[in-house]
Amino acid sequence: MNNLLAYSDYLVAFLVLTGALFMMIGSWGLVKLPDFFTRLHAPTKASTLGMGATLLGSLIWFSLSDGSLRIHELVISLFLFLTAPVSAYMMGKAALHRNRPVIERTQDKELAARAARQEGISK
Amino acid sequence: MKRLLPMPWHSVMLLLVWLLLNGFSYGHLFLGAFLAWLIPVLTYTYVRGHPPVKRPLKMLVYILRLLKDIVVANVDVARRVLMPNRLLQPGWLAYPLSLSEAFPATVLASSVSLTPGTVSVEFSSDRSCLYIHVLHLEDAEALTGFIRQRYEQPLKEIFGC
Numbered sequence: 106m107n108n109l110l111a112y113s114d115y116l117v118a119f120l121v122l123t124g125a126l127f128m129m130i131g132s133w134g135l136v137k138l139p140d141f142f143t144r145l146h147a148p149t150k151a152s153t154l155g156m157g158a159t160l161l162g163s164l165i166w167f168s169l170s171d172g173s174l175r176i177h178e179l180v181i182s183l184f185l186f187l188t189a190p191v192s193a194y195m196m197g198k199a200a201l202h203r204n205r206p207v208i209e210r211t212q213d214k215e216l217a218a219r220a221a222r223q224e225g226i227s228k
Numbered sequence: 229m230k231r232l233l234p235m236p237w238h239s240v241m242l243l244l245v246w247l248l249l250n251g252f253s254y255g256h257l258f259l260g261a262f263l264a265w266l267i268p269v270l271t272y273t274y275v276r277g278h279p280p281v282k283r284p285l286k287m288l289v290y291i292l293r294l295l296k297d298i299v300v301a302n303v304d305v306a307r308r309v310l311m312p313n314r315l316l317q318p319g320w321l322a323y324p325l326s327l328s329e330a331f332p333a334t335v336l337a338s339s340v341s342l343t344p345g346t347v348s349v350e351f352s353s354d355r356s357c358l359y360i361h362v363l364h365l366e367d368a369e370a371l372t373g374f375i376r377q378r379y380e381q382p383l384k385e386i387f388g389c
Contacts, residue, residue: 127306134309143318145347146363147309153342154302176248186298190341190348197349197361208318216320216359224352 113169117162124159127151141205142197149193157182234272239264278331282388290382294339297378301343308345308364319365321346323358323372327380332387333358339379344371 134147164178233239246260281287308316323340327333337348337358345363352359362371 127302130306130309134305137313138309139313139316140318142347142349142361143316143363145361146305146345149341149347150302150305150345151309154299154306157298176245180245180249186342187338190338193341193347194337194349197347201349201359216322224357 113165117166120158120162120165124155124157124162127155127158129155131155139208141200142207145193145197145200149189153185153189156185233265233268235268235275238268242267279329279387281386283386286382286386290386293378294342297343301345305345305363317364317366319362319368321360321362321365321368321371323360323375325351325356325358325380327384327387328355329387330355332383336375336379336383339383340375343379344374346371346375 128151131147131151134151135144138144138147160178160182164175167178168174242264243260246263247256250256250260325333325336327336333351333355337351340346340348340358340360346360348358349361350359351357365371
């Protein structure tokens with residue numbers, strides 16, 4: 106049992122550090138990416154994985170030190186995965202209808218105008 | 229019966245989660261049971277009419293694959309964030325939807341937002357088209373095909389529509 110605890114320390118440290126790394130990259134992306142829509146990608150993706158890894162580390166740590174499985178972290182991750190795409194969708198939608206500028210080399214830029222008019226596919 | 233206990237499985241799930249979160253005691257059993265009854269009664273109106281999950285096992289496979297894809301997509305986005313901006317080729321994509329029901333389309337839009345470097349931004353008003361912003365667009369055809377066979381086809385089977 107002691108051996109298991111020692112190994113789990115490494116696993117927990119790895120998960121928490123990976124989580125922190127991804128959250129940092131997500132926040133860095135929020136600052137350095139060129140326009141609103143590209144910035145939307147960094148927090149919805151990198152931070153989701155970062156939170157997931159950190160929560161998994163916390164789950165393992167507290168489950169082993171308490172000796173019983175804890176599901177708080179699982180529930181938090183579930184809510185995170187459910188809400189992250191919804192908030193990204195709402196922000197993207199708001200930016201689209203307010204005509205936020207995109208960088209020059211964005212491909213198929215005319216699609217943004219069609220999306221703002223909620224046009225279907227022309228048959 | 230239908231009005232008193234509209235979603236029995238949801239009620240059981242809610243009670244279980246409540247007890248797992250709070251620890252078992254008779255007080256929590258009572259409070260949890262009350263909430264497990266109240267919440268489905270209040271929310272039933274919004275859920276009614278959605279197509280039910282017809283293939284629960286396929287749903288499980290879908291969720292596991294989605295989790296794996298989330299990890300892969302996250303590493304990919306993190307790599308693109310660390311690369312210089314001038315290498316980035318963002319783009320818009322109009323994805324032709326063949327799912328028409330509201331709930332499966334929402335699941336698809338959320339999956340797309342969580343995975344391959346894409347964020348769903350808007351539906352067309354007739355729900356024939358999902359507009360997606362792509363962080364790094366190389367081949368629009370290939371991406372459309374990928375979303376179609378990896379997410380939309382399985383969802384159609386799961387919800388049987």
